[in-house]
Amino acid sequence: MSALLRIEIMQRETIKPSSPTPLHLRSLKLSLLDQFMPVGHIPLLLFYPRNRNDTDHLAKATERSLLLKTSLSEALTHFYPFAGRLKDNSSIECDDHGAEYIEARIHCILSDILKKPDTEVLKQLLPAAISEPATARDSQLIVQASFFDCGGLAIGVNLSHKVADASTLASFIKCWAATARRSSTEVVISPVFMGACIFPQMDLPISMLPVDLIQGEAVMKRFVFEAPKITALKAKAISASVPDPTRVESVTALIWKCAMSASRSNFGVPRKAVLSLGVNIRKRLVPTLPDNYGGNYVGSISARMEDHDDLELQGIVSRIRKDLLEFGENYAKITQGDDTSLAICKTVEEFGKMAMSKDIDYYNCTSWCRFELYDADFGWGKPAWLSNVLTVELKNVMCLIDTRDGDGIEACISLSPEDMALFESNKELLEFAAANPSVSV
Numbered sequence: 001m002s003a004l005l006r007i008e009i010m011q012r013e014t015i016k017p018s019s020p021t022p023l024h025l026r027s028l029k030l031s032l033l034d035q036f037m038p039v040g041h042i043p044l045l046l047f048y049p050r051n052r053n054d055t056d057h058l059a060k061a062t063e064r065s066l067l068l069k070t071s072l073s074e075a076l077t078h079f080y081p082f083a084g085r086l087k088d089n090s091s092i093e094c095d096d097h098g099a100e101y102i103e104a105r106i107h108c109i110l111s112d113i114l115k116k117p118d119t120e121v122l123k124q125l126l127p128a129a130i131s132e133p134a135t136a137r138d139s140q141l142i143v144q145a146s147f148f149d150c151g152g153l154a155i156g157v158n159l160s161h162k163v164a165d166a167s168t169l170a171s172f173i174k175c176w177a178a179t180a181r182r183s184s185t186e187v188v189i190s191p192v193f194m195g196a197c198i199f200p201q202m203d204l205p206i207s208m209l210p211v212d213l214i215q216g217e218a219v220m221k222r223f224v225f226e227a228p229k230i231t232a233l234k235a236k237a238i239s240a241s242v243p244d245p246t247r248v249e250s251v252t253a254l255i256w257k258c259a260m261s262a263s264r265s266n267f268g269v270p271r272k273a274v275l276s277l278g279v280n281i282r283k284r285l286v287p288t289l290p291d292n293y294g295g296n297y298v299g300s301i302s303a304r305m306e307d308h309d310d311l312e313l314q315g316i317v318s319r320i321r322k323d324l325l326e327f328g329e330n331y332a333k334i335t336q337g338d339d340t341s342l343a344i345c346k347t348v349e350e351f352g353k354m355a356m357s358k359d360i361d362y363y364n365c366t367s368w369c370r371f372e373l374y375d376a377d378f379g380w381g382k383p384a385w386l387s388n389v390l391t392v393e394l395k396n397v398m399c400l401i402d403t404r405d406g407d408g409i410e411a412c413i414s415l416s417p418e419d420m421a422l423f424e425s426n427k428e429l430l431e432f433a434a435a436n437p438s439v440s441v
Contacts, residue, residue: 003120006107007146014098015069015143017076017083021094028081030094031195032160032202032341033296035089037346041142041158042098042169043391046376046383049441050111050151066101068145068155068377071180072099079172079294080188082141090201092140092163093373102127110152114439115384119412122389126156129391152441153209153380158391161296165191167280168294168372180378188422190330200286201343207272208210215221218395219420220412223433226249226404227407233432239314242321248367248400249324251409252277255301255398256363258429259415261311262422263361270307274354276300279322284328300351303326367400374404384441 032173040059054060056307076099084094106113106125113121121127128146135142142165144156157230159169171191178186225233228246235243252275257419282289289297301323305316343344355362373386388399389412399412411433415423 003024003118005121005124007124008107010103010105010354012172013101013103015072015076015083015101016098017080018073019077019079021077021083021096025080028084028094028163028193028197030090030092030162030201031199031295032066032184032344034195035201036344037161039086039295039391040161041128042161042164043128043164043388044157044159044169044173044373045122045387045389046155046157046173046373047110047114047382047385047387047441048153048155048378049155049384050148051089051380052150055121056149057147057149061153064378064380065145065147065154066224067180068143069101072101072143074178074179075172076321078143078175078188081193081294082159082172084140086140086160095250097139098419100127100135100139102142102144103148104144106146106148106154108331109147109150110148110154111150111215111376111441114156114441116436116438117387119222119223119389122387123391125154126389127157128158137393142296143152149338155326164297164364164378165280165293165296165298166368166371167297168367170293170373171292173373173376177376177378185418189292191292192290193294194265195293195295195297198289199344200341204275208423216393218393218397218414219417219423220390220414221420222436223413223429224253224383224437225402225409225410225411225433226403229432230408237313239318240307240375241318242314245317245321247407247409248369249317249320249411251400251411252365252367252398253320254432255411255413256312257311257316257400258366258423258426259363259396259413259419260305260361261426262415262419265312265422268420271361272307272359273305273363275303275305275320276351276355276364277303277361278364278366279324279327281331284331299327299331299348302351302354308363361396363396363398364394365400369402369409371402374402374406385439388412391405 081092081096083098084092088091125146127142139158142158146154176190233250234245237250279299282297303319303323397414401410
């Protein structure tokens, strides 16, 4: 479909927490990990088809929008930093300023959007794309409810990376949805924001954040690995060192292999490569942390391939597994030492040097798998599709998310135009992945 949607903004509103934030919680110190995060928003789109019993789409849209706003206000009492404002790179002033809410009418039908989804179209359904620049910069949370002519709905969420990682975003969506459903069987577990107690902040000049290092001209494409294909891929990835490769390890290894192959072909010579793979560290700390710890608790492994290494799937999976195991052991030691913050700063500095090197291809991978985002039922059923489409032009980035059945994986991949041209035609990739298939509702 056309890359330009007909969007009619019906209202813009600031949603404040339903109860004021207590005075002792009015200022939240950022942790060191929060400080290193870029000033940008994590994107998420949730698509809901119309209920076949609904005939008055306009009345139903008004009803659902009111429910979304009311439940959002209640959810913000638990996730109070999301209604605050960032102060420098040191704290969130939790002053109940509120989250920005946009209600929009999209003059097309949902199935048109889901027919081989176009990334440029999807971006228009995210609120940061149409918010005022100052709002997008200052608001920690921006929501857009987009109602289609057919009665379908897209909920677009942009959440500041300064206050949340993907796990925290998933916890917030679950809380918001449960609040909207008025569920009497689910207990909403309030998040705990105390990252600065675990990773004390530092007054350091941070010259360049990770997101700045991978900006550049890029083409983004979507690939879907269905469950049977992943089973076959895992069988191919089995080796003596990794007899039980996971879904994420297998898919990540194949994508990285095909991306490195494209780069080597375009340069005409073998290249060194590094894969930065994000890791949820809540269960890797000593002692471990509950899932309701809000903020940024993400570390990264750095799997490396030398220019003389063969690009062989089993070997790449083995390298990723080895680095994951070593990461768990090393991170536990780092956080038990006296210079935790300095050790983390050193690690970030090393990643920065690798990302800036002209002699190394630097790739970044994030996995949102197993976050159960498809359970986000606000009262009109679970989403038909999710997308975490990137809104900033970044190269050499791959973002993984579950398919609706929970067993497959969707990959949103961003590469240079030259590398993408070779990547998307790679026969081994297409043996296991479908290039941007339509979404059924």
